[in-house]
Amino acid sequence: MTELDWILAAQQGDRDSFACLVQSYEQRVYQLALRMCGNSEDAQDAAQEAFLSAWRGLPGFRREASFSTWLFRLTSNACIDLLRRQKKNASALSLEESGEDLTSPTLRYQPETALEQQLLREGIVNGLQQLPPECRQVLVLRELEQLSYGEIARLLALEEGTVKSRIHRGRKLLRKYLIDNGNFFAPSASKNSESNRRGGAIR
Amino acid sequence: MKVGEYCDEFSALISRMLDEDLDQSEQIRLWMHLDHCEGCRAYYEAQCAIRSAIQSLPPVEVPADFTAGVMKRIAEDAPAASRTEAADTKPQSAKNKKTPWRYRILPLAACCALLLLSVQRVGLSSPRSTASETVEYSTADLETEESAGAENSMLFAYAENSDAVNALPLLMLSAAALPFFTDGEEAAVDSAEDGSYYTLDSAQCEALLLWLTEQGLDEDAAALQEALPLAEDTLTLWVWAS
Numbered sequence: 001m002t003e004l005d006w007i008l009a010a011q012q013g014d015r016d017s018f019a020c021l022v023q024s025y026e027q028r029v030y031q032l033a034l035r036m037c038g039n040s041e042d043a044q045d046a047a048q049e050a051f052l053s054a055w056r057g058l059p060g061f062r063r064e065a066s067f068s069t070w071l072f073r074l075t076s077n078a079c080i081d082l083l084r085r086q087k088k089n090a091s092a093l094s095l096e097e098s099g100e101d102l103t104s105p106t107l108r109y110q111p112e113t114a115l116e117q118q119l120l121r122e123g124i125v126n127g128l129q130q131l132p133p134e135c136r137q138v139l140v141l142r143e144l145e146q147l148s149y150g151e152i153a154r155l156l157a158l159e160e161g162t163v164k165s166r167i168h169r170g171r172k173l174l175r176k177y178l179i180d181n182g183n184f185f186a187p188s189a190s191k192n193s194e195s196n197r198r199g200g201a202i203r
Numbered sequence: 204m205k206v207g208e209y210c211d212e213f214s215a216l217i218s219r220m221l222d223e224d225l226d227q228s229e230q231i232r233l234w235m236h237l238d239h240c241e242g243c244r245a246y247y248e249a250q251c252a253i254r255s256a257i258q259s260l261p262p263v264e265v266p267a268d269f270t271a272g273v274m275k276r277i278a279e280d281a282p283a284a285s286r287t288e289a290a291d292t293k294p295q296s297a298k299n300k301k302t303p304w305r306y307r308i309l310p311l312a313a314c315c316a317l318l319l320l321s322v323q324r325v326g327l328s329s330p331r332s333t334a335s336e337t338v339e340y341s342t343a344d345l346e347t348e349e350s351a352g353a354e355n356s357m358l359f360a361y362a363e364n365s366d367a368v369n370a371l372p373l374l375m376l377s378a379a380a381l382p383f384f385t386d387g388e389e390a391a392v393d394s395a396e397d398g399s400y401y402t403l404d405s406a407q408c409e410a411l412l413l414w415l416t417e418q419g420l421d422e423d424a425a426a427l428q429e430a431l432p433l434a435e436d437t438l439t440l441w442v443w444a445s
Contacts, residue, residue, distance in 0.1 A: 019270055022270045022273050027263075040266070044266055048269075048276055051277075109251070110251075142222065144257065144260075148222075149224060167218060168214070171253065172214065178249075179249075
C-alpha cells in the first residue's frame, strides 16, 4: 500500500493503516519533537499528542498540504503547547538582557577534531533549548526539516517576513550561546582560549 | 567597530544567504561587505559551522514502543468520535463525508453525532423574531445509525481559527440543543446534505438563543450568549458530540 492508501483508509477509521503512518513518520516527528522539547520524555509526549491530533483530524484532512507538512504542523504546535504549559521559555536567551557579543573574532568556528565536533553538536542541542520557542520552532523546521521560508510560513500560518526574522534571530542567539559556552574554539596560542570556555547558559 | 561585533543589517543578509533567499544585487552587496568587514566575516563563518553541525546531528533513536504507545492512546481516547475536521480544513462534500463518518462512529456506541456548526457573524442584523416550534428530539436528519445515544451527548464548538484538536472549546451546548439544527423551521440554517454541519448567520444565532430560552435550556442559552461576543465578523464553530 502507498502512503495515500494508508491515509484514505485511516480517514475511514482503519487503525492498522494509521499505525503504518505512525511507523513511517515516527522518526521525523520524534526528532522534531526532541529538538524542540529538549528531552525524550517531553518529546515522546508531544509526538504522541501530534499523532493523536492527526488521528482525530484525519477525517477533515483534505490533502491541500502534504500529509508530512500537516503532521509537522501538529507536532510543532504540540511542542509549543507543551513548552508553554511547562513555562520552560522562562529561561530562554535574550539578546536584550544579556547584551551583545564581547568575544574575540579570532575564534575558530570550524571544529577540527572529533572532540571539537562533538562539543559543538552538544552545544547546539543545548543551545536550541535556550532559544525562545518561536525561534526554535522555525529554526528546527528550516535546518532539520529543510523547509523553505514559504513552507514554514504556510505551515505555521505566519508571514514569510516573520519566518525570516525569527530564523535570523534564532541564529544570532544560538551563535551567542555557543560562543559564551565555549563551543567555538580559540586558536591554541590565543589568550582567550580559557576564558571562552567558561560554560553556563546566559541568563 | 569593536572586536567581535558584526553589522546587524548584514547579519540578516547572511541569514538569508544561507537560505538562498538573496537576489543577485544583494549577494554582490554582501560579498563586497564581507570583503572588508572582519566581524561579519567571522559571523558568517560561525553560522556556516552551526548549520553544518546541526545538519550532522545524529538521528535520534525513537523509543521502541513508540507506535504501540500512540495506538494505545488512540484506543483509550474516549471521545474518539470527536475525530473531525482539523481547524485549518474546510467542510468536505457530503458525498465524501458519509462513509468515513460512519466508519469512525459505528464502533463507538457511546458516541454519536458529528456536527459542524458554522456561525457567521456579519455584523449585528436585526434579530429574527420567530422561534421554532417545539419539536421532539429526532436524529432523522442525521445519519440515524450513528446518532443513537445523542441524548447523552454534548456539542462542542470551536472557533475556526483555533486548533480544534488542542484548543479549549469556545462553547459547549447540551445535546438537547440538537433539535434546533435537525428539526423544525430553524433547521433552515444552511447545512450539509448529510446534516453534518450547520451554518448560522448572526440572526440565526439570535434565533438559537431565543429557542434555547424557550426550551428552558438556560445554561445553554447563557453559554451561547457568553460566546457570541467573542465571535469576529465571521466565525466558524466546529461542533461535535461525544
